[in-house]
Amino acid sequence: MRVWLCSAPALPGGHLVADELRIAVQSEIDIVTARQKGRALAAQLGFASSEQALIATAISELARNIVQYAGRGQVDISIEQKNGRKGIGVVASDQGPGIPDVRRALEDGFSTGRGLGLGLPGTKRIMDDFELVSEVGKGTRVAVKKWVH
């Protein structure tokens, strides 16, 4: 597992946090690392603890998909700003097999893996913005955002 730290702007409250975190995801332990780093950033951004858990759960689902289907990939976690609001951005990307039927993958209860088939649809439900791009044989990129309310 490798984590890169980029520029570190100051947040209100005097905390110094990384602008963007990249977590290489290639084994199960990286799933835990990615969600814990995401949760820590969400906490620093001022998300309530229930929303921190939501964000951590979403990251866990996305990172597990990488390990399970692509074997390796990366999770980028960033601070987002829009219209004076702060948020967290998570991009999970891999060069894996891609998703043949994206529409089905977003249906509740559909799974080709060992989950409950709620990973992607559940993640879509709990985040404010959700964008999925996948090409068979090329890979998958899921970008999600959640704004501080």
Next chain:
Amino acid sequence: MTVPILKQGDYLIGSIQSALTDTDLIEFRSALADQVGKNRSRAVIIDVSGLDIIDSFTARTLQDITNTVKLKGARAVVVGIQPQVAFAMVQLGLYLDGVATALDLDEGLALLSAGAARRTSSG
């Protein structure tokens, strides 16, 4: 990280104390099924208060554990789901179908002994 499994009379208590990897969870499932047989346990309490989140894989594994334990003739109760974890599960659409839950260890033990009393009085 290995999940400690404690023996308490007829019960087994598996106490998850920190975030687990998928492999840790699967090993816990196997160890628990094994111990139920070895100890002839009547019930299993799974304390998940140390889990940072319960995602779809964790939820499925908890269901699997409960079903495995049931097939071995014992009962299972999941206790200690943190409030924010429960909130996230509901938002995500995750439900622990068929899994008995209780607030904490004390409530879990009370639930099991109440169940045992009911079984005794009706049997």
